[in-house]
Amino acid sequence: MTDMSVPAAPASRHTGPEARLRLEKRYASERRFERYGMAALSFAIAALFLLLWTILSNGATAFFQTHIRLEVHFDPATIDPDGKRDPAAFRQANWAAVARAALQEKFPEVRGRLPLRQLDALLSDGAQIELLRMVSADPGLLGQRREVWLLTSSDVDMIQKGHSARDVPEASRRVNDAQLSWLDRLAAEGRLEKRFNTRFFTAADSRQPELVGVWGGVVGSFLTLGMTLLLAFPMGVAAAIYLEEYAPKNRFTDLIEVNINNLAAVPSIVYGLLGLAVFLQFFGMPRSAPIVGGVVLALMSLPIIIIASRAALRSVPPSIREAALGIGASKMQAIFHHILPLAMPGIMTGTIIALAHALGETAPLLMIGMVAFVVDIPAGPLSPSTVLPVQIFMWADNPERGFVEKTSAAIMTLLVFLLLMNAAAIWLRKKFERRW
Amino acid sequence: MDATVTTQNVSGATVPVPMPMPASKVAARGVNVHYGAKHALKSVDIDIRENQVTAFIGPSGCGKSTFLRCINRMNDTIASCRVTGDLRLDGQDIYDRSVDVVQLRARVGMVFQKANPFPKSIFENVAYGPKIHGLATKRSEFEEIVEKSLRGAGLWEEVKDRLDDPGTGLSGGQQQRLCIARAIAVSPEVILMDEPCSALDPIATAHVEELIDGLKSDYTIVIVTHNMQQAARVSQRTAFFHLGTLVEEDDTAKIFTNPRDERTQGYITGRYG
Ligand SMILES: Nc1ncnc2c1ncn2[C@@H]1O[C@H](COP(=O)(O)OP(=O)(O)OP(=O)(O)O)[C@@H](O)[C@H]1O
Ligand SMILES: [Mg+2]
Numbered sequence: 001m002t003d004m005s006v007p008a009a010p011a012s013r014h015t016g017p018e019a020r021l022r023l024e025k026r027y028a029s030e031r032r033f034e035r036y037g038m039a040a041l042s043f044a045i046a047a048l049f050l051l052l053w054t055i056l057s058n059g060a061t062a063f064f065q066t067h068i069r070l071e072v073h074f075d076p077a078t079i080d081p082d083g084k085r086d087p088a089a090f091r092q093a094n095w096a097a098v099a100r101a102a103l104q105e106k107f108p109e110v111r112g113r114l115p116l117r118q119l120d121a122l123l124s125d126g127a128q129i130e131l132l133r134m135v136s137a138d139p140g141l142l143g144q145r146r147e148v149w150l151l152t153s154s155d156v157d158m159i160q161k162g163h164s165a166r167d168v169p170e171a172s173r174r175v176n177d178a179q180l181s182w183l184d185r186l187a188a189e190g191r192l193e194k195r196f197n198t199r200f201f202t203a204a205d206s207r208q209p210e211l212v213g214v215w216g217g218v219v220g221s222f223l224t225l226g227m228t229l230l231l232a233f234p235m236g237v238a239a240a241i242y243l244e245e246y247a248p249k250n251r252f253t254d255l256i257e258v259n260i261n262n263l264a265a266v267p268s269i270v271y272g273l274l275g276l277a278v279f280l281q282f283f284g285m286p287r288s289a290p291i292v293g294g295v296v297l298a299l300m301s302l303p304i305i306i307i308a309s310r311a312a313l314r315s316v317p318p319s320i321r322e323a324a325l326g327i328g329a330s331k332m333q334a335i336f337h338h339i340l341p342l343a344m345p346g347i348m349t350g351t352i353i354a355l356a357h358a359l360g361e362t363a364p365l366l367m368i369g370m371v372a373f374v375v376d377i378p379a380g381p382l383s384p385s386t387v388l389p390v391q392i393f394m395w396a397d398n399p400e401r402g403f404v405e406k407t408s409a410a411i412m413t414l415l416v417f418l419l420l421m422n423a424a425a426i427w428l429r430k431k432f433e434r435r436w
Numbered sequence: 437m438d439a440t441v442t443t444q445n446v447s448g449a450t451v452p453v454p455m456p457m458p459a460s461k462v463a464a465r466g467v468n469v470h471y472g473a474k475h476a477l478k479s480v481d482i483d484i485r486e487n488q489v490t491a492f493i494g495p496s497g498c499g500k501s502t503f504l505r506c507i508n509r510m511n512d513t514i515a516s517c518r519v520t521g522d523l524r525l526d527g528q529d530i531y532d533r534s535v536d537v538v539q540l541r542a543r544v545g546m547v548f549q550k551a552n553p554f555p556k557s558i559f560e561n562v563a564y565g566p567k568i569h570g571l572a573t574k575r576s577e578f579e580e581i582v583e584k585s586l587r588g589a590g591l592w593e594e595v596k597d598r599l600d601d602p603g604t605g606l607s608g609g610q611q612q613r614l615c616i617a618r619a620i621a622v623s624p625e626v627i628l629m630d631e632p633c634s635a636l637d638p639i640a641t642a643h644v645e646e647l648i649d650g651l652k653s654d655y656t657i658v659i660v661t662h663n664m665q666q667a668a669r670v671s672q673r674t675a676f677f678h679l680g681t682l683v684e685e686d687d688t689a690k691i692f693t694n695p696r697d698e699r700t701q702g703y704i705t706g707r708y709g
Contacts (some may be wrong), residue, residue, distance in 0.1 A: 123632065129649060140633050249515065317552075319548065319550055319552035320552060320554065320555075321513075322510065322513075322548060322552065323548070323552040323553070323554060323615070323618075324554070325510065325513060325541065326508070326510065326540070326541060326545070326548065326619075327542070327545060327546075327564070327565040327568075327618060327619060327621075327622055328538045328540075328541035328542035328547040328568065328569060328622060329538070329564075330538050330568075333568055337564070337568075340523065342555065
């Protein structure tokens, strides 16, 4: 443009059709960006819901287990032939016979070895344990008759829940026609019911899917993570404080810094191999023990905690440090009285994220033998145990149909724990957050 | 001590007044400061007199804050900073190996440009210094110190009913006075103030200035300011820095009426800055 146009009203460059066009373009690109964001978000939410729905629909049934109500005769002749009422003797008793007697009473027409075996197969082995537990708790039951809800076998349970089909040829069913007819009769009499599966939350692993529980894995995870927290948190925070506040800036500390960042990216299985080589083979620590798992996971979490803590320390305004030093606080006082408390929310968030990560970790624990089949609830950090994700891995690997729902239910349990940990992170953050 | 009020005329001839020399509290001889390769302060010689207010003026980046931070060794926290020369507090070398920085900073307090109260209660803000220096042990002693300091900083009446409220919840001017209270709570001998009023409105500024005037009978005060009127109002001595050198230092009245150096003349008349 030359400046020979009329100098009357200096036309603003921010009005007029050209300017409007420029503005339109800007808004259009902004709207486009917003739409991309919304599309990405909807996709993520849809994927999440699909995942949750799959898990829920597969696993919801695991929280209920089919039971049969039978009149059980606690026959002293079978249970306590010596009449000593000795709990040890109860354990030796032939509980299978007690359960069978109850079934036979219901179906007196069943005769012959094979049909009787099939009748037995309706009930789980767990039914015998339940009967034992009842009598041990109350020996007065001996000689009495009681209506008792007894746990069915997983095959029956799968039929009742519709996970196994009834309308296929008998040969490809695990429950035969005779058993089906018995079940139908029981159902017609109201003796067949799905009852809440408390065992799932109190028991550990088992070979029978109807008897498994996540509690063993939960306790194992708890012990392992406790160990991880105990080791990784103080060490990580101390390392972060040293590196951030005390360490001189030189080649050596640069090298350390680069290495910490690299360690955060090392595949977790490598930590498992390290644990196997160092703690199990060199130091001879016990296999499958939460203490070793905790140490391995602590090593894995350390870099993450250090990086998060350093970032949190660095984000404390320097004016606070100056204020403290300015009135004669020593370096340590400035750090512990002022800087660390302000950095704490960030440090704790980082730590909980690292722990949540560790909670879901499987690979390194496989290496140190936490994949063992453990039927007892671990008693302490040295007793053999497994952890939730490894438990899930083992059940998912099991070909039996009954384990499918248990796998999903265990995943739900794990997710609940993750949610609880994240909620704790948010709560801690809120609690310790201060304005400045 | 109040011999400085002799020349109040802003223009016209000056009357050099002979006065009793107050003892020098801080003495610098040939102080040089480097930030890495940057020579930020060049051979500064100055005597800062006891129980007087000394103002540091000069254009931005000339090294006022740098020199101020030398006096309580806050520069130690900057890795690249190197201080050489002779800097003494009561005749004792501040940079001597034997000097304990914690003790030095208890004797030489500092108020920063931006009010920086701790994110704690008003009470804790003031009590923190006495606590770490072990100046008080009983709650009643702390309460006494807190009240005295807040009164000294002219803040007591405003906050006496909410000592447990967060210090960060105060207004900017109140926060700055809280920082002053925090500094005087440890009973320092020297108080360094780096542009304490730069974020304050005129009323709050007047408040702080009044305060400084009251404090000078007990403390030696050094104040950095970009406000010429402020320097003229509150200080007895003024030092003019330019490009890392101390151009001149004299009675405030003399600096503002009849400076020796033409750079000072140029600065105070607003020709550059
Ligand atoms: N931490 C530092 N690292 C490197 N150089 C610095 C640092 N602090 C100050 N300097 C430099 O030293 C010189 C003096 O800085 P100083 O902060 O003392 O100036 P000032 O007189 O206080 O300025 P202002 O009035 O703007 O506060 C400046 O050139 C500055 O760039
Ligand atoms: Mg400055």
